[in-house]
Amino acid sequence: MEQSAEKAPVVEMRNIKKHFGAVQALRGVDLALHRHEVLGLMGDNAAGKSTLMKVLSGAYSPDDGGVYIEGEAVHFASPMDARRTGIEMVYQDYALANNLDVSANVFMGREVVRMSLGPFGVLDYAHMELETKSLINRLKIDIASVRQKVERLSGGQRQAVAIARATAFDAKVIIMDEPTAALSVAAIDKVLDLVRQLKEHGSSVIIISHRLEDIYRVADRMIVLRQGRKVCDTPVAGDLHDFRERVVAYMIGARDDFAETITA
């Protein structure tokens, strides 16, 4: 992990705890994400992956522990707070409005106006469409027109629009929740290419995925959660077969690198 040498990590989460009623979803998780890094987050159902990311994206506030962005402590009251700090989430269901076109979705909630009249601010279509077009070209997304309604796009294209939206406003961190879950093999390749593009353009990415191959192909490092705890934090290396065996061992609880920290 040579990246972490001098600068503070982009994201650091320390000892995050969160419970829902009697269920302890997170039991003190540490996570660090470095600049230009793609981090894979894995774990079985109910391991706490989504809860942890919802804490980071502002949807939940933690019971205990702290979140630090570039070394500074932050407290997010809502997803908008997190977005203002440069943390974007790409939701599993894409969170797009199918009745609107590509450009409208990219700028949803952040519309650019050319005349400010309070709520009657006049939309600057030209600006938003051009911006969307150049964004789509930069990310090499295959969409014919930014005026196409999202309901006419394929699943892969929708995922690409959701990712493009997350990157449109100089995001520092992009969190992707199961970005490949509903996609065809060809579409998965494109999404993974997109992740590499984001990394090249200077973003840091966290990917939650069930698909081990995806993590193996794009991630620099991965964290495995099990029952609300981090059990593994390791660079992605070696061949796929070994990698798979190791990850599965952590996921089912056969191995645990952080066992002593909890029993204390």
Add this chain to the structure above:
Amino acid sequence: MSQEIRRLFRENIRDYGMFIALGVIWLVFAITTDRLFISPRNLVNLVNQSGFVIVIAVGMTLVIVIRHIDLSVGFLAGFLGAVAAIAMVQWNLPVYVVIPLTLFFGVLAGLLTAFMVATLGIPSFVATLAGWLGYRGALGLVTRATGTIIIPNDTFNALGGGFIPDIIGLTILPDKHKVTLLLGLIGIILYVASAVRSRRRRGRQVDELSTPLFVFKLVVISLAIGAVAWTIAGYQGLSWTGVIVLIVVLFYDFVTRRTVLGRHIYAVGGNPEAAELSGISVSRITHVVFASMGMLAALSGMLYAARLRSATTTGPLLLELDAIAAAFVGGASAAGGIGTVFGSVVGALVMISLTSGMNLMGIDNSVQYIVRALVLAGAVIFDVATRRSGD
């Protein structure tokens, strides 16, 4: 270019389908009534009689777009019409106070509905059904002592039955209403100017109509505006109801298509969860939309009362259902996110034209209902069918 036309036809059939249907209906009635239907007098009356429905249909469109419904607006309009009459007759308030006051009451009523729907989480169907009952009772109560309230105020009544003044002393075009023609001309100029400007702003970079088609569209719409102005000018000119309807329609069309608020309304309609995650307050949008619906109900109630020169004990019966039908005929979708102001206006004109034309033909009332049922069902079937082929 023929390829472009085919593509445009495929993509816009949903938007233009209603205009085509309206054209066909008018053509049929023009033939069956020996052109009586398309006489200036009948067409002008058509709009004047139905202004209060069009205004409600515009507000209902936004309510349907955000996945709700408002059943209370018919009796709310009747109730607020009676309140306006009482304010003038019994409280002796001047008409310039009564109109904004009534609109304000309408906004309050809309906010009450929004509170029930957005804050308390009551389904809008149930919340507004309660409103339907409540305003019906309120209308009965306020008119119980007096029965129908006659409105003696000429200024107020002009809203429903008056025409805009003309320039006196001009000798050109003796049989035409000059101010109406002038307004039509201004309308054409403004339309062409804004279309050209918007094309210049974004046309070259982002795919747009090719130049011949763009010019064709400008000419067709300009001719349509001109034809409408010419027809109206041939009778008594533009009515005050017509002025109000035009202002409402143009304002709401502008808000829905050009402003941040409009964009947010459609975003909430398309995917409320995504809108909320993007920082758009679904609750705030719901309040705005129902408040606007309430205000338009107040306006509609005043137009209706002004037309009758009185506030009746029942108000405009079944107005809310006519408005809902107009919105659906005009292409709105109950699933939310889809529906335009102009679409609903055309939908309202379709339904009103059917009634008017069949009346002129002397068709039995019961048969009229069945024909309108078929048109409503047909429009929705067309809507569903074209949407599926779009995927």
